[in-house]
Amino acid sequence: MNAKPWLQHYPAEVPPTYDYPQQHLAQFLLDSAQQYPEQIALDFMGATTTYRALLDKTYRFANALRNLGVQQGDRVAIMLPNCPQAVIAYYGVLLIGGVVVMTNPLYMPRELEYQLNDSGARVIVTLDILVDRVNKAMEQHPLDYILVARVQDELSFPKNMLYPLKARKDGTAVKVNYNEQIVSFKELLKNSQPVPYLAPIDVENELALIQYTGGTTGFAKGVMLTHRNLVANTIQTQLWFYRSQAGKETYLAALPFFHVFGMTVLLNQAVSLGCTLTLMPRFEIEQVLKAIDRKRPTVFPGAPTMYVAIINHPDVRSYDLSSIQVCISGAASLPQEVQTRFEQLSGGKLIEGYGLTEASPVTHANNIWEKRKTGSIGIPFPDTEAMIVKPDTLEEVPLGEIGELAVKGPQVMKGYWNKPEETYKCLRDGWLLTGDLGKMDEDGFFYILDRRKDIIIAGGYNIYPREVEEILFEYPGVEEAIVAGIYDPYRGETVKAYIVPMSGARLDEAELKKFCKERLAAYKVPKVYEFRDSLPKTMAGKVLRRRLIEEEQSKLNNDQK
Template sequence: MSDYDDKPWLARYPEGQPAEITPEFTDALALFRASAERSPGNDAIRYFDGRITYAELDALTDAFAAGLLDTGFERGDRVALYLQNVPQFLIGLIGTWKAGGIAVSVNPMNRERELELLLNDSGARVLVCLQSLYRDVASKVLAGTGVRTVLTTSELEYQTRDDPRAFAGSERIELPDTTDLAGMLARFAGRTPPPVSYTADDVAFLTYTSGTTGPPKGAMNTHGNVAFNSQTCREWFGLGPQDAVLGVAPLFHITGLIGHIGLSLLLGAPLVLFHRFEPSLAIDVIREQRPTFTVGSITVFIALMNAPNAEREALESLTKIWSGGAPIPPSTVKAFSAAFGRYIHNIYGLTETTSPSHGVPYQADAPVDDASGALSVGVPVFNTMVRIVGEDGSELPPGEIGEIVTTGPQVVAGYWNKPEETAKAIPGGALHTGDVGYMDEAGWFYIVDRKKDQINAGGYKVWPREVEDVLYEHEAVREAAVVGVPDVYRGETVKAFVSLRPGKTATAEELIAFCKDRMAAYKYPRQVEFLDEIPKTATGKLLRRELRAREQA
């Protein structure tokens, strides 16, 4: 504990919550096995009217592993999971571990070029994908990859009513060139694969960075990373086996992998899935399944507020809510609380930190910085040390803005087959996040923005996040993204892209004036463009790069 004695953020931990925890598991498969042995009859997955217990999931993943091994699959081989939020994702993930393999999570929004890049970079030998994704995308690129086994499945499996709210246009497709996953599981039912064990340093899965700063890189999330941060989530969020986890984040993303899958498997609690996020459907599922916890991007909660069935009592069961992956405007937290009576706790982390490195503790509210209006992302989670460093690498005092550098048991070992990128981003195990922020005197951390997104307007530095937060205070603004665009006089000037709330109106002049009244003259946007939807990644991060590219086209 001596390393933590002079750290001011300890004063912000809930009473009795330590700065350090002792890991219960060093192996992600072991945490699932413990829950399956302890609570075999508990629901592991709820998928519309379908239920899969822990005992059933254990049997299904045994069959998956046995089927893989029958194809010649070997220790360390990779299995790519190209799926939506369906039960088969968990079957494939856990089954891959039981076979001694490494899972590769693939964004189901990826198209041919992106999929081929990830399959080749990871060296995946097996692909598990939805039938429609095979037909429309994967079948066109597999010849150029090392994939030798393709297992296809349908989102219509594991539920019986083919709910039109979620499955409009879905159908089961005959694909003779692939192996039907359900058929394979039936053939190998009752088979038990040979026992397998892992060390904390073994890679559990590869999660590919979003590519907002360049080509995606495969972060090597180890079994130790996964087990530790699953435990961190359980204790930080104040959860137990009586809780139920609502899966609003994509399962392929690190938030879904840890804050949904790892967490629920550790708890021995149900994970509530509903194929893919749609706000009205999500509210219906919450009413029906009564989950108690979720974590997702702030765009999820903005969408819930604007859903036509968003009555106040709709989210009554959700008593514990966290949001990460994208900046949270303080005005949105206030609006959500007013709409549903529920507070959104901030959390912060990266793919390379296996989800959370900071968080607002349970039963605490995040402070808002008076000068910038930024909402704090919290304090470092257990066993985690964070520094703010300047351009020369020196540690900066409270209040000074610099790059966030994180060290802890959740930081990945590196990038798959990219030693130079690893050495640059994670020298000596310290992750240089590329995020700019500061720590206040009380130990709370604040994110200012990504280093690459800073706007230089006539020599003045403007952080897009600050302008976006002001725009969110306007009653008509649903979403906002700010970028720098070329300007003859100033070099760069500030431009805002805005989508409006349903039934609300605003003009560009009105929004410019609104910001001008609340910001320094060099910060407020000189241009405003209205869009139906702001381009984002699948996890809700604003794609400022895409917006800048529009201006240069």
């Protein structure tokens, strides 16, 4: 495809193409520590770490790994929430040419066992409260080392003294039996030297990361991302955020770093610019609002559910959100209602973007300060090509028609770890088939309708969940909404809406259905409604539609018994 209509909507400050440095991913940290040594890199519950101190600890960890026998190309798992040790471990592994395997701290032993065995990781960095879970997962294949971090080790006085007392009171305190294989992260750093080290690597081909996808069916696949992939996507994101000020921005890190969205738009992005990361170990609405009010973050990437929680908090107006300048929303579609209300509250810009693990992850975003379109994922990033195709033939469909989104660019993965057949299915001549159905308009703005697997087919009609969800979000009193296809003996599938009402709201099913009928074709109107206190989500805030469908299937199976 030669025509790139989206280029006419690029701001003058954003180049359509860029000469990305052939550099090691950890070079971002080295450069920022040299340029901004006294700038605060990390703010963790009030305890701060400068870039100089962060690099010192990272060198110590890198040398400790080498002393343990970890070599270039070895995989090291990191199973931590957003805390200083996660940042130190991440860049420390990269410095020695190791491959990071980011792992969700919520994983149960079976999920953990699969990922660690599949990646071939022999070392894991995790929290003290998770050591037993790791041991249980790896009973059949013990790891060489479990490196144990504790939250209190990175807190300042008096929080470092109070935290263990609170843990005992909450019943979450644990005693770790340290030995030759189970080693204290704190002691490891203390006994190691901050000798500079940067492994020579082939940035085009050597892996920085194996990142496992959510895996909606069966086991997750390990996405192989090179140093080149992640460096390019970090810089592409910087180019888009062209008003960012190196050494001056504060990023609210509520998205987890073990999710590739958080890793790129928060961790790598902030570090590459020498900016401050305000670390939030998990998204707790009260803590997030207090952090915005007190820490004055300027950048707040997140998932739509995070912004939903903020705009619907009963005391939101008692917090000052005015420091926020830019938010990029990803991981799920952003309802227009949420965007409008959040921008009114904060005065900042909230734009929808798009990405997937296989693309490091960002490929599209709406302009922050220039033309944007409601309901659109925006336009392709610099050096990123995109087209809507017939998935079987890669033939481009006519303008405005629905097909599968295919993307191409320096951020696209090398392939799936140990899965050449799966790689072949989605990578063709450099083009990545995303699995998402969408369309492009005459201006080059792209729209995602839904995952191919999430389309609801009722009575032969294709129904795209996002279209229905947009309408539900407009109804007064709806805080969250998601729809899914459930079994229907006559139509094959029918639309079911799962609704979380706002606090104190009393929703009437008949009125809600009438509201939908006035705005949607009859076949798209949800036939079944379920009001719930909450929706199942990942730690990144993405609603798990698949979990709801599995619940329905389980009910159906029980009814048929």
